[in-house]
Amino acid sequence: MDHKKIAQELLVALGGQENVAAAAHCATRLRLVLNDESIVDKATLDSMDVVKGTFSTGGQFQVILGSGTVNEVYKHFAELSGQTEMSTSDVKDAASKKLNPLQRFVKMLSDIFVPIIPAIVAGGLLMGINNILTAPDLFIEGKSLVDANPEMADLAALINTFANAAFVFLPILIGFSATKRFGGNPFLGATLGMLMVHPDLLNGYNYAAAVLDDSVPVWNIFGYEIEKVGYQGSVLPVLVASYILANIETFLRKKVPSALDNLLTPLFSIFITGLLTFTFVGPLTRSAGDLLTSGIVWMYDTTGAVGGLIFGLAYAPIVITGMHHSFIAVETQLLADLAKTGGSFIFVIAAMSNIAQGAATLAVLKTTKDAKVKGTASAAGISALLGITEPAMFGVNLKLRYPFIGAIIGSGVGSAFVTFFKVKATALGAAGLPGIISIRPDTIVSYIIGMAIAFAVAFVVTIILAKRDAKKAMKQSASEQAAA
Structure with a gap:
């Protein structure tokens, strides 16, 4: 296979060097940002044996070549197009400039949640294993595997602890990723997440019961009461708080003298954001998040098979637009609150x-x-x-x-x-x-x-x-x- 010839043919079909604004590759695809996608000769691309398919999404025009082949073709394509030393992140940044506001919002959610998916997947799969061990009637009538084999009880408990970790401390993961995405120090974002799940706070999962019992603990600051409630398993509160943190930090970096920057900027960033989170942002977004989750669950329970049919018909078209990335935030919240959502x-x-x-x-x-x-x-x-x-x-x-x-x-x-x-x-x-x-x-x-x-x-x-x-x-x- 003449990889250089393939690269030359691809470049011509894509409109030439002047039409390529950015180029990189992943495991199977050339990922390109083109100045004008309308001049691409798709018929020629489709006729090439090496091309397995093409599509455009999220501001990127992607050419499927297959693993192994794409690496070799890209070397020559990058040289011919003048787009060398570019990563997929560089291409994503270039592509984002071509997106409309809604597409940028979806991309933002994707950028925040995709990096933490491995942790959520690991925790969720461990939770699935624990369910297999503890679910009655799955393998043995009237009993679970743990009931039939008591010596496995501690193993199931250990797996359950491992499984819950990513969800109990979810604000730390989101705080790190979101603050980084918003242009702030990700470690300050992680610290903010730690504040929101600190063991001195009432566990967020117990908040509803504490409200009913009128036993919600508070800080009394000069006569003003602030609820000492954690945000375990929450998504929306830490997203908003991370955005505020990143913007406060960016503002302070510009205003605080460089000699005091490392001392004062982190101090005020965390203190101001933390205060805003527990007094205003947290309670408001917690309620909004609860309403969103309840609304989604209500829609699912109410519309039943008809709703499932409509969603199933629409899912693939939604994927084409890239809007499915926005579901990650919703799914994370549904999984973090399993007791309520199932x-x-x-x-x-x-x-x-x-x-x-x-x-x-x-x-x-x-x-x-x-x-x-x-x-x-x-x-x-x-x-x-x-x-x-x-x-x-x-x-x-x-x-x-x-x-x-x-x-x-x-x-x-x-x-x-x-x-x-x-x-x-x-x-x-x-x-x-x-x-x-x-x-x-x-x-x-x-x-x-x-x-x-x-x-x-x-x-x-x-x-x-x-x-x-x-x-x-x-x-x-x-x-x-x-x-x-």
């Missing part, structure tokens, strides 16, 4: 969508005669079933259109089923076949059936639509021949 239904809907996308792609593999499409569909379909849908969605389904229609129909039907049976996840993870371990134990069977339904419906509908399109093409060809 888990995240968003993860389950995402899994149905991913399975359906994979099924539609595999249906294309079965029906198409195009060797290039077959090559892309075989790997992309399996990848989607495992939770990675970009190659399937952008490389096959959207390009051919009818598989995408089949996929969203399958997703809608599967989502309606799992919503009807109240399937929820207790952890984030790979939304697909591996997601079984993330599902609440008493709903695992329904989750598996839902995946089977989503797969079957998407597969069958895609094949039906493929045959319909083939018949239309044959009729059109016959008409053209008759006219000739």
